[in-house]
Amino acid sequence: MATTLHKHTHHEGEGLLDAARLAMVKSGEQWTDMRQSVFDALASFTKPASAYDIADAVTQARGKRVAPNSVYRILDLFVGANVAMRVESANAYLANAHPDCLHDCIFLVCDTCGSATHLDDDGLSNGVRSAAKKAGFNPVRPVIEVRGTCADCD
Amino acid sequence: MATTLHKHTHHEGEGLLDAARLAMVKSGEQWTDMRQSVFDALASFTKPASAYDIADAVTQARGKRVAPNSVYRILDLFVGANVAMRVESANAYLANAHPDCLHDCIFLVCDTCGSATHLDDDGLSNGVRSAAKKAGFNPVRPVIEVRGTCADCD
C-alpha cells in the first residue's frame, strides 16, 4: 500500500506554548491565565491525561481548586483549535505538538504503560476517509488508534 | 491506494443467534439463558447500545432487575469471542453479524442519528497495523472509527 508521510515542525517547551496560544488566537479564542494553566498541565503529562488528572494538576499549580467541568470546557476549545487531541479509546487528552497543521492523527496507545505516541499518515487516513465515502458516509472525524504494546514494554 | 475487500456471510435473526452461540462455545464459553438475553437485547438495537441500555432491556425482558455489571461481564466475554464489538468513540456495543471471521472492523458512526455501520477492509487495517509496527509498536487491536453523517442524515 502506498502511503504519504508528512514532515512538519514539532514544537516543545516555550515554543509549544507559543504555538498553542497562536493557534487559539487564530481560531478566535482568548488565551487566558486559566487556559494557559490547563495547557501547561496537559503538556506536563507524558501520557494521555484525563480531565480529572488535569483538574488536579491545575488545582495544585494554582493553589485553588479548579473543577473538572471548567477543564472540560477549556479542553473542548483546545480540541476545536487543534491545540489538544482526544484519545477516544483512553477517554483522555494529549497536547498537540503541531497545532499549525491539520491531520487525522493515528495514536499508538500502550496497554502496559499507558503512553501514547502519534503518527501522521495522510495516505492511511485518506484511505479511511475515502472508504467511508465509498460506503455513502460523510466522514468528519476519523478516529484511528491502535492499542498494543510500545517498544519499551515489549 | 490498493485495498482488499472481503466477502463473507452476515447472519440475521435465528441464524445470528446460532452463530453467536456457536462462536461462544467454540471459544470455550457457556451459552446461558442470561447470555442469550443479553445477546437478544444487544441484537435488538439498531444502534450501538450502552451496557446500561442493555441492562434496561434485559431487565424488561426478564421481568427482574439485571445490574449493569452483570451485563459488562457478559459483554466482555462476547467481545472476547468476537460475538460483539465495542465502539470506542461511543462507549457502546454492537452485535457482530459475522462472528465466524475475524477482522479489524471499521465503524462509521453517524453523529446525527447515532447509527453505526461497519466496514471490513483488510487492506486499510493492515496498513494501520504495519504503520504501527514500522514505528516500533506492537499492534494488538486497531480502533478505526469514523465520525460523521450517514447517507440518511445528509
Next chain:
DNA sequence: CGCATAATGTAATATCGTCGCAATGATATG
C-alpha cells in the same frame, strides 16, 4: 448426593462527562 467451579446477584464506589446558573472579568460605547 456432595464437592468444585462457573455464573450471576448485590451494593458500593470510582471514573468520566454535562447542566444550569451565579459571579466575575473584559470590552465597548456613550
Next chain:
DNA sequence: CATATCATTGCGACGATATTACATTATGCG
C-alpha cells in the same frame, strides 16, 4: 468615568460509564 454587554470561570448538582469485592446460586462431575 459609567455602564451595558458579552465571554469566562466558579460552583454544585447530577447523569452516564465502568469496576470492585464479596455473597449467592447454578452447573458439571466424581
